[in-house]
Amino acid sequence: MIELAKSSEPLLDASWLDYTLLGVYFVLVLGIGFLARRSVSSSLDFLLSGRSLPAWVTGLAFISANLGALELLGMTANGAQHGIATVHYYWIGAIPAMVFLGLVMMPFYYGSKVRSVPEFLRRRFGPGAHLVNALSFAVAQVLIAGVNLFALALIMNALLGWSISVSIVIAAAVVLAYTTLGGLSAAIYNEVLQFFVIVAALLPLTIIGLTKVGGWQGLVDKVSASVGGPEQLSAWPATGLTGIADATLSVIGLVFGLGFVLSFGYWTTNFAEVQRAMSAKSMSAAKRTPIIGAYPKVLIPAVIVIPGMIAAVAVPEITALKQGAGAEGVEYNHAIMYLMRDLLPNGFLGVALAGLLASFMAGVAANVSSFNTVFTYDLWQSYVRKDRPDEYYLRVGRLATVGGMVVAIFTALIASGYGNIMDYIQTLFSFFNAPLFATFILAMFWKRMTPAAGWIGLVAGTLAAVAVDRLVAAEVLSLTGQGPAFVGAGAAFVVDILVSVAVSLVTKPKPDKELVGLVYSLTPKADRAHSVTGEDAGWYRSPAVLGAGVLGLTVVLSLLFI
Template sequence: MLALDSILRLDAKAIDYIIIALYFTFVLGIGYLAKRAVSNSLDFFLSGRSLPAWVTGLAFISANLGAIEIMGMSANGAQYGMPTVHYFWIGAIPAMLFLGVVMMPFYYGSKVRSVPEFMLRRFGKPAHLVNAISFALAQVLIAGVNLFLLATIVNVLLGWPIWLSVIIAAVIVLSYITLGGLSAAIYNEVLQFFVIVAALLPLTIVGLHKVGGWQGLVDKITADPKGGSTQLHAWPGTELSGFHNSFLSVIGLIFGLGFVLSFGYWTTNFVEVQRALASKNMSAARRTPIIGSFPKMFVPFIVIIPGMIAAVAVPDLQKYKQTGGGSVDYNDALLLLMRDLLPNGMLGLAITGLLASFMAGMAANLSSFNTVVTYDLIERYLIKDRDDAFYLRTGRWLTVGGTIVAIGTAAIASGYSNLMDYLQQLFSFFNAPLFATFILGMFWKRMTAAAGWIGLVSGTATAIVVFVLSENGVIDLPGQGASFVGAGAAFVVDILLSVVVSLVTKPKTDEELKGLVYSLTPKEDRSEAAQEGDHGWYRKPTLLAGISLALVVVLNVVFG
């Protein structure tokens, strides 16, 4: 894949480079403009809690629309077909709606500045430290993955050396985040969203036209010996889950992917929650993930469908799917389609879209990393009670440090062939037990501080044990089955131990838990007083969430 004269080399001309350069001019310009709005640390880390809901909503899904999502999901589309939509319709939307409707009032209402800080107020220092350190570690690792992918893509497409692409990408991300902080990251995520759509929508349209429209695609996949009609229906998705039994597969997808993995990721991951915390009031914060869910449910059509098209329309990839040989693999699906179908001009825009997505993924990791390390580790434990300017400076320097470490972790990422598997493992390590602890802590006031950290540590340990067992072949599940089982086991162990430990330790008083636990929070603190710009039925969070859920059910029925 790293050969200098790759089969994937795109025939980029001057005009394509101009289009790419234009985008980066705008990216840096936004960093500069956002800098003028940064006057204290809250501006830098949480955009002064001032952004409108549509901006934070688009940033919410853009932060996740990184390299793994775009390349990984089109690769899954080429390999598994329609069942891949579960990563969106089952694996994202319900959790995003739950975050907006149920959990956001506690995050935004308690005025915490980060997810670990909520942990601190609910469970005290041990749980807080475990959470803050594991989160910071995960973000630097994932930033490295994003950086490495970005560099390999630039290398393959344009022929630049890997080390040069790594450094250029790192410098660009670094400059706009250190200048404008979270606002620069969020505004660039919104811009990135539109550029990605502008890049992938034409590709999908041309691709569909090429294979003879939707019916043509259906016919070709049905006729494909490695495809067949199971790849045209979302359910039961046995290939994807790794369970042979259809019933087990449906259960595995709903509980493993839909419940434990996805709720863990979307509701407790500070990268996502931070975008909502940056919004201007409670109503906008609750609407952030809910507004994000609408574009999110249509992303599969411009990511998975091109992958499916590539598997039947690009000869190189067709050969790979049938024989497993050749010089390309599923991860190249999108690139091959671009190479074969797009003329110069649109090609430059498509490359820009990919670069934008990789870079924004990394920016999201870094902007949440610097917040957690500054507020939750340095200000809380290491260097207390300094003036605000000190922490603002610290945040800027941490971004530099994080970037340098990410360049190092890029090397770790290069050791894994299937990046999707690698990240799923990371998520099940950190997020499934986190969700178990959060949800129990929010609804059961009896849960104690000791139960908080013991549950977290034991849950994470369980996920690691399952990971090791499946790596050694003791548990044999292909596809994503091992991740589902690992996350499920971590969740159950966390809940069980938390309950047992809570019953033998002393709980916090009701007064301390006000605003943090459901039954002890007055209803007016949990719901929003409508402010200017919040009126109108279409701005009611629960109603919007209902519409979104209904749409997802319809999509599942139509494509099931």
């Protein structure tokens, strides 16, 4: 991306009309911030939306918070490079974990009234595991926000010719304005708006692209005849994606590495996601949040992976790249931008730009709005200034938002010095998520797990993932593609479980009565249940029915593309 950024000619020829449509979008985004401000009167309002949002809003925000820069550019790039197999990131890599979060874990998260994922660890294990998790999460969020900002600036530079630093500052100012004013409500409302704008931009782009290559059959013929060949039209065994040559091992790697450890780790313990569900207005709505989000998640590859595949056969630059003759500075990450350039007229181009910017800002806002909550409740209130009135923490929350954003601007500027920092951050993030999931599973289902095991398990799991990463770097283990991340996450998970069990057996557990509401066997069934009256009535609002429905839909789609 850096090379592209340095080219002086902007990729797109945006007119005043496109800028006007982009401007309309910005005005609405800021308007939501101002309107949401009226509803903020306590720190809980600001940092957790006062737990008042309906399920369809939190569900779409749940998806949108993840539909950031890495997702949009990265998955179209994967589609161009690997073809249909990219759907695994959605169907295997997200749906089961989202349903699991809703049905199995949400009763403990929402039912225990904790305000963050680290706070759950503090209630369950005490300060050791809490501090480890709160600190690593806060640092990771600020770094990732910086990377998102930097990616956004690169795109603006490439597409429209805006300078990198001006783009960073403008984007940061807009996100900061609405998150500081309206807190999580503004961030979530904007995420829902962003979701619709992104779909409104991508759906027509996909339809035009498909028409251009001669419909679905035309795409099939052209992809079959291209470098990747017919394998790129079937999802299994995805050897290209995993970098594991043996078909059986590749499937095992996908199901266990991506499907189980990586995706469960990401979706069930990443506070930037879980926070959206915690802000729901009832237990039923909280359980439904990730499951409602799963429905668009199943379908969204149609407008992300397919455009990537179209770009690989219809965009000359990407076709050349796939044949191994890519021009200087052309990357798979640019696939969707080239497609916009080649297909869209002025007018709709403005909508597509708004969609692209929306996706970037959604990512940054999710990072910042989860950072400020963890900073305020889990670091400042827990370890620095306890027992102040709530207005104090509301102010801390606002200041943390500003502070986090300013630091993110600097990390964005640092990121501009490195070409591959995105891979680096992604790897770092998987270091923390895979062991966290292992710890959570034990913590929620095994009351014997002790406070010492809580933090020692986390640290050991992270070290295991780091060790795998180093072994790959030293070429002791030879893995390519996504292989290292899958194996590293698997190792982190297994080591975390083994160490946690071993440490638990020789240390003292917490008394049962302190674990009510936190551990499955000690929580009465009534506490885990949700109301089925009023706004939560009806079979179609049952989390179990909705969850079964989305799993069924995923299976059907998987069979269609086997």
